[in-house]
Each structure stands twice: as C-alpha cells, then as structure tokens.
Amino acid sequence: MGNIINIKNINVSYGKNHVLKNVNIDIKKKDFFTFLGPSGCGKTTLLRLIAGFEQSQSGELFIDGKEVSKLNPWERDVGLVFQNYALWPHLSVAKNISFGLEEKKIPKNEINDRVDEVLELVGMQDLKQRYPYQLSGGQQQRVALARTIVVRPKVLLLDEPLSNLDAKLRNQMRIELLELHNKLQITTIFVTHDQEEANSISDNIAIFNEGIIQQVGAPIDLYNNPENLFVANFLGTINVLNGEIQNGSFKSAKNFELKNIKSENKMKCSLLIRPQNISFIRRSDSDQAFKGKIEGKEFLGNLIRYQVLLNDHLITIDNVHQGKEKIYSKNDNIEFFINSEISKII
Ligand SMILES: Nc1ncnc2c1ncn2[C@@H]1O[C@H](COP(=O)(O)OP(=O)(O)O)[C@@H](O)[C@H]1O
Numbered sequence: 095m096g097n098i099i100n101i102k103n104i105n106v107s108y109g110k111n112h113v114l115k116n117v118n119i120d121i122k123k124k125d126f127f128t129f130l131g132p133s134g135c136g137k138t139t140l141l142r143l144i145a146g147f148e149q150s151q152s153g154e155l156f157i158d159g160k161e162v163s164k165l166n167p168w169e170r171d172v173g174l175v176f177q178n179y180a181l182w183p184h185l186s187v188a189k190n191i192s193f194g195l196e197e198k199k200i201p202k203n204e205i206n207d208r209v210d211e212v213l214e215l216v217g218m219q220d221l222k223q224r225y226p227y228q229l230s231g232g233q234q235q236r237v238a239l240a241r242t243i244v245v246r247p248k249v250l251l252l253d254e255p256l257s258n259l260d261a262k263l264r265n266q267m268r269i270e271l272l273e274l275h276n277k278l279q280i281t282t283i284f285v286t287h288d289q290e291e292a293n294s295i296s297d298n299i300a301i302f303n304e305g306i307i308q309q310v311g312a313p314i315d316l317y318n319n320p321e322n323l324f325v326a327n328f329l330g331t332i333n334v335l336n337g338e339i340q341n342g343s344f345k346s347a348k349n350f351e352l353k354n355i356k357s358e359n360k361m362k363c364s365l366l367i368r369p370q371n372i373s374f375i376r377r378s379d380s381d382q383a384f385k386g387k388i389e390g391k392e393f394l395g396n397l398i399r400y401q402v403l404l405n406d407h408l409i410t411i412d413n414v415h416q417g418k419e420k421i422y423s424k425n426d427n428i429e430f431f432i433n434s435e436i437s438k439i440i
C-alpha cells in the first residue's frame with residue numbers, strides 16, 4: 095500500500111523557538127497513525143502544518159503525491175478536528191454538520207442525505223436539532239467528528255480528541271473511533287500525549303521529543319525495541335543500568351554483572367530490562383540468578399510492583415498478582431532471575 099502523506103525535512107520556528115527539527119515521516123494509506131509525545135513537543139504544530147494552518151521555514155509536504163505547502167487549508171482534502179471541538183454555538187447539530195457542504199454549493203437533497211448518514215455513523219440521529227450547549231462533551235465530540243467526515247477528506251486529523259472526556263467515556267470513544275476508522279477506511283492522524291491511548295488505538299506511532307522524531311513504528315515494536323532511552327522510558331516503566339560489555343557479559347559500575355549478552359564489546363551502554371521480565375525464584379541454580387532486598391512495594395491490582403536493591407541499583411520488578419503468590423515485605427531477602435535474552439542493550 096502506498097503512502098498518502100510524506101513529510102520531508104520539515105522545520106518550523108516561532109522566533110528563536112525551533113519547534114520542529116528536520117521532521118521526516120511517511121504515513122501509509124488507511125493507517126491509524128499517532129503523534130505521541132509530551133506536552134509542548136510540537137505535535138499540534140505538525141498537525142496544523144498538514145492542515146494548512148501553519149507554514150514551515152523549510153521542507154516539503156506531500157498529500158497523495160502532491161506538494162501542498164502553498165495550498166490553502168480548504169484545497170488540501172484534509173479534515174481537522176480541533177482539540178476544543180470549535181462548534182458553532184448558534185447553529186444546530188444538523189447545521190453545524192451541513193455548513194461545510196453548503197459552502198461547497200452541494201445540492202440540498204444530497205446535503206440532507208449526507209448529514210443523516212454521518213449522524214447515524216456517530217450515533218447522533220436523535221439529537222440533530224439540538225444546539226451545542228445542550229450536548230455533553232462526548233456528544234459535542236461526535237458532532238465535531240461528523241462535521242469533519244461529512245466532507246469526505248482524504249485524511250482525518252484529530253488533535254487530542256479524547257483529552258476533555260472522563261476516563262470511562264474516553265475508553266468508549268477510543269473503540270468508536272476505531273470502528274469509524276474501519277468503516278470509512280480513512281487515513282487518520284491522531285495526536286495524544288498518553289502512551290496507553292496511543293498503544294491501544296494505533297497501527298503506527300511517531301514518538302516526538304522537543305521537536306525531534308525519536309522513532310516511528312508499530313506500538314509493540316517500539317515497546318520491545320526502543321532505539322533510545324527517551325522512547326524506552328516514555329513507553330512504560332523500564333530498568334536502565336549503565337555500564338559496559340566485555341566478552342558477552344554486561345558489567346555496571348556498581349558491580350552488577352549479567353552474562354550471556356548477545357552483543358559486541360561496548361564501552362558505554364545501557365542495559366534495559368522491563369519489570370515483568372524479572373521473576374522471583376525460590377532456589378538459585380543459574381548464573382542469571384541474583385540476590386536482592388525489597389525496599390518497597392506498590393499494589394497495582396493486576397500486579398505488585400516491587401522496588402528492589404541489587405548491588406546498589408534500585409530496580410523495579412513486577413510480579414503478576416493472582417491471589418496465591420508469596421507477597422514480600424520491606425527488607426525481605428529475595429532471589430530473582432533476569433532473562434538476558436529479553437533484555438536490550440542500547
Ligand atoms: N502560534 C505560536 N506562536 C509561538 N509559539 C508557539 C505557537 N504555537 C506553538 N508554539 C510553541 O511551539 C511549541 C510546540 O507547541 P505544540 O505544537 O502546541 O506542542 P504539543 O501539541 O506537542 O503540546 C511550544 O513551545 C509552544 O509554546
């Protein structure tokens with residue numbers, strides 16, 4: 095499948111603030127693609143650039159093979175749903191949705207049919223005569239979506255569309271968004287700062303930090319194979335131990351050693367281990383077994399997260415909570431196993 099968006103060497107500055115730094119991203123047709131990163135890292139700026147509301151100082155932007163940098167927003171075939179919805183307060187739901195079609199001088203019959211069609215898609219048929227102030231946050235969100243998809247854009251752009259909703263509604267809207275995406279088969283670019291939301295909804299994710307794309311990939315690949323510490327840390331809890339590799343053995347400055355590492359000799363590197371890849375054992379008979387002392391624990395429902403002191407390193411170990419496993423207390427001496435095959439070196 096071909097790409098529908100090519101972002102090439104894009105730079106955007108506001109005065110001295112260099113907000114997007116040589117950004118390159120390709121987005122496949124029909125993908126659900128997410129821009130993920132902390133607040134202020136440039137996600138909205140890039141989305142607005144694609145929509146035509148921002149200019150870059152350098153670089154190129156292709157939509158469906160056509161360079162669009164000089165085109166106005168309405169000439170680009172993209173639809174942006176703003177973070178605050180931006181509905182017209184004095185227009186009914188139906189009028190909010192038909193507005194874009196009336197501007198395009200589409201015949202009245204067709205407008206009515208298309209408005210009804212999208213109202214049904216977002217489950218708002220019964221509320222078409224209401225005004226925005228008579229709607230809940232979730233309903234306003236659906237109207238904003240309907241208003242954008244009714245003009246049948248090639249690309250749907252969503253700027254943190256779920257951030258104003260409460261947790262339960264947010265989960266429900268995630269599912270609805272995915273269903274809508276499957277039905278319409280429309281390329282969607284979704285912006286969020288929430289890694290869990292990004293993982294649950296995306297085909298592919300670009301991780302941003304301070305205007306620089308850190309890594310692009312499918313959620314599971316990014317989680318398992320982070321290319322740098324920012325990505326490793328942003329996508330969930332991880333143990334990072336600094337040290338070096340000599341003859342297949344990782345050694346930290348604090349005398350921790352892990353053997354059977356499949357990596358070349360390296361002077362300065364980090365060993366990355368997810369907390370769920372360390373397991374408690376009763377009896378050590380392996381060279382990947384270690385002794386430690388419990389420093390603290392957190393009960394998280396499905397798992398218990400322990401802080402464990404290992405040769406002056408404070409590491410995190412997650413133990414699945416099933417109800418019958420042994421639960422450790424502070425100062426307990428424990429032994430555990432680190433699977434060197436699952437750990438990563440960067
Ligand atoms: N119109 C603007 N004028 C000046 N600075 C801006 C403008 N829009 C965004 N910025 C700055 O650009 C940076 C990135 O902002 P933004 O793209 O909104 O980040 P994000 O959406 O990732 O939170 C921030 O430092 C922000 O203050």
Ligand SMILES: [Mg+2]
Pocket residue numbers: 137138139
């Ligand atoms: Mg933003």
